[in-house]
Amino acid sequence: MTAGAAAPVLELRGVGVRFGGLRALADFDLALRPGELVGLIGPNGAGKTTAFNAITGVYAPTEGEVRVAGARVNGLRPHRICARGVARTFQNIRLFRELSALDNVRIACHAGARSGFFGAWLRTPHHRAEEARIHDRAVSYLEVLGLAGRRDELARQLPYGEQRRLEIARALATGPRVLCLDEPAAGMNGAEKVALMELIRGIRDRFGTAVLVIEHDMRLVMGVSERLLVLDHGVTIAEGPPAAVRRDPRVIEAYLGDAYLEERHLAPPPGDR
Amino acid sequence: MRRLRSLALAVLPLAVALPLLLGLRAVAGPYLTIVLLDVGVNVILAVSLQVVNGFTGQFSLGHAGFMSVGAYTAAKVTLGLADVQLAFLPTAASDAVVFAGALAAGMAAAALAGLLVGLPSLRLRGDYLAIVTLGFGEIIRSVIENSPWLGGALGLTSLPLETGVVGVGLAVVATVVMAWRLLRSTQGRALLAIREDEVAAEAMGVDTTGYKVRAFVISAAFAGLAGGLVAHLIGSISPGNFGFVRSMEIVVMVVLGGLGSISGAVVAAAGLTVALELLREFQAYRMVAYALLLIVVMLARPQGLLGTRELWEPWRRRRTGGAA
Numbered sequence: 001m002t003a004g005a006a007a008p009v010l011e012l013r014g015v016g017v018r019f020g021g022l023r024a025l026a027d028f029d030l031a032l033r034p035g036e037l038v039g040l041i042g043p044n045g046a047g048k049t050t051a052f053n054a055i056t057g058v059y060a061p062t063e064g065e066v067r068v069a070g071a072r073v074n075g076l077r078p079h080r081i082c083a084r085g086v087a088r089t090f091q092n093i094r095l096f097r098e099l100s101a102l103d104n105v106r107i108a109c110h111a112g113a114r115s116g117f118f119g120a121w122l123r124t125p126h127h128r129a130e131e132a133r134i135h136d137r138a139v140s141y142l143e144v145l146g147l148a149g150r151r152d153e154l155a156r157q158l159p160y161g162e163q164r165r166l167e168i169a170r171a172l173a174t175g176p177r178v179l180c181l182d183e184p185a186a187g188m189n190g191a192e193k194v195a196l197m198e199l200i201r202g203i204r205d206r207f208g209t210a211v212l213v214i215e216h217d218m219r220l221v222m223g224v225s226e227r228l229l230v231l232d233h234g235v236t237i238a239e240g241p242p243a244a245v246r247r248d249p250r251v252i253e254a255y256l257g258d259a260y261l262e263e264r265h266l267a268p269p270p271g272d273r
Numbered sequence: 274m275r276r277l278r279s280l281a282l283a284v285l286p287l288a289v290a291l292p293l294l295l296g297l298r299a300v301a302g303p304y305l306t307i308v309l310l311d312v313g314v315n316v317i318l319a320v321s322l323q324v325v326n327g328f329t330g331q332f333s334l335g336h337a338g339f340m341s342v343g344a345y346t347a348a349k350v351t352l353g354l355a356d357v358q359l360a361f362l363p364t365a366a367s368d369a370v371v372f373a374g375a376l377a378a379g380m381a382a383a384a385l386a387g388l389l390v391g392l393p394s395l396r397l398r399g400d401y402l403a404i405v406t407l408g409f410g411e412i413i414r415s416v417i418e419n420s421p422w423l424g425g426a427l428g429l430t431s432l433p434l435e436t437g438v439v440g441v442g443l444a445v446v447a448t449v450v451m452a453w454r455l456l457r458s459t460q461g462r463a464l465l466a467i468r469e470d471e472v473a474a475e476a477m478g479v480d481t482t483g484y485k486v487r488a489f490v491i492s493a494a495f496a497g498l499a500g501g502l503v504a505h506l507i508g509s510i511s512p513g514n515f516g517f518v519r520s521m522e523i524v525v526m527v528v529l530g531g532l533g534s535i536s537g538a539v540v541a542a543a544g545l546t547v548a549l550e551l552l553r554e555f556q557a558y559r560m561v562a563y564a565l566l567l568i569v570v571m572l573a574r575p576q577g578l579l580g581t582r583e584l585w586e587p588w589r590r591r592r593t594g595g596a597a
Contacts, residue, residue, distance in 0.1 A: 082478035096469035107466045108477040113459045120458035121451055122283040174478050
């Protein structure tokens with residue numbers, strides 16, 4: 001890594017996603033440097049998950065370009081983008097439910113495997129060494145996320161919060177440069193959320209991974225991110241350090257909106273919505 | 274030395290099985306032998322289909338089609354080489370070598386068929402894939418029916434009767450070991466990931482299309498092996514042996530045993546084959562009784578006899594308490 005401003009690991013320039021006539025995301029710019037922790041916020045339907053899907057290859061962007069570590073990845077299949085170093089979790093947990101926690105993580109360690117089917121059938125020394133490596137790696141990621149004691153349990157039998165953590169362990173096991181977390185704290189209580197955010201920060205510090213977090217809980221995301229990006233109706237309406245974004249009137253109107261004003265016992269602005 | 278050890282590990286199951294099979298061949302009477310051969314072939318078919326339907330979660334209905342490719346290829350090889358005698362070997366050994374080569378050719382041809390069918394069709398999911406594979410099975414059948422070179426609707430006859438307890442037994446062991454080792458390898462886990470959640474598998478770096486095609490090719494190759502064995506078991510084959518009904522029979526074995534369970538497939542394949550034998554007494558009502566048996570089992574155990582578990586791990590994956 002060079003001194004000073006390191007080259008961005010993830011760079012989006014003018015990215016847009018259209019579904020027929022619907023513009024889900026427009027002119028989206030983002031530059032994520034190694035080790036940065038950035039929050040992506042916005043009201044429901046703002047295009048946050050669409051942005052994730054454009055980054056990870058679930059949708060090919062209809063405009064603009066996505067670069068991972070300098071290489072263009074537009075239109076690549078998701079597994080190729082994953083191999084380039086982008087891993088994600090899902091808003092609605094998508095674990096391999098009928099497999100054990102360990103197997104969930106081992107599958108994510110799969111990408112570097114070189115031994116192939118014949119190696120597996122003949123149990124070659126090379127294959128066995130590789131299996132042992134994958135096993136150790138997977139166990140170490142389970143430990144990082146505090147799931148070492150759960151390794152043999154089926155993913156679907158884990159409590160909700162642990163399922164969320166297992167998804168992060170799985171994403172981390174792909175060895176990403178960029179970790180995209182889609183509402184990792186959804187459905188957790190306050191204490192769990194704070195602990196999770198601490199954990200995410202710890203992961204960033206330990207692995208040097210850039211992290212992009214979608215989060216609904218304003219306070220939470222403001223506490224943990226160095227930089228925020230606010231989307232509304234597919235358009236980026238604000239970007240900057242949390243303190244500045246919080247005061248941005250457009251953000252208050254679009255995102256915090258009525259709920260925020262009510263919380264402060266203020267009347268909504270006339271003519272809003 | 275290390276190399277020797279790893280070689281030993283690779284072929285250990287076959288080496289253990291060989292003396293047992295030789296013993297079995299010595300003690301089994303003619304009737305038992307035929308039942309055993311039938312059971313063996315069906316186990317190979319069920320376990321190989323398990324790789325696609327059970328591990329990877331793709332629904333293939335064309336297994337008999339791949340079986341027929343293997344059967345006809347192997348038959349053509351043994352017929353073509355009928356007069357060939359390897360000079361340095363006695364006749365029986367020479368024939369066995371030719372037969373082994375024919376089986377390998379059958380596997381290769383079936384694998385190629387699997388690749389040709391798999392590449393375009395595995396972008397489809399669920400019902401659509403089932404329909405395409407069903408269509409493929411029927412295409413193969415009617416191509417064979419209309420090829421005089423392959424004997425047309427009458428099929429090929431007077432094939433050498435090379436298939437015996439030892440050959441089938443070794444093939445069964447090879448198939449089960451293949452599936453077992455696959456399931457416990459990183460490649461096999463990639464297949465399971467596709468079954469569990471294709472989107473997540475793709476996002477975690479699994480080339481889902483590539484792995485589906487590979488599963489298809491592997492499964493087809495072993496179906497081809499079963500086909501080659503069947504051809505040299507009764508000495509004749511015709512397109513009628515490899516119709517849709519045959520494919521369905523194999524699917525029934527896999528579903529009955531539990532999708533994803535290797536031992537389940539083995540138990541169901543063996544059990545159903547033996548049940549059909551025992552039901553011969555009831556003559557006209559044989560298939561009625563067979564169907565009733567299936568209905569009862571599926572009502573009692575909708576997830577199959579063993580679910581995704583294996584025979585020796587009944588405690589694992591059982592639901593705990595009242596949680597659904």
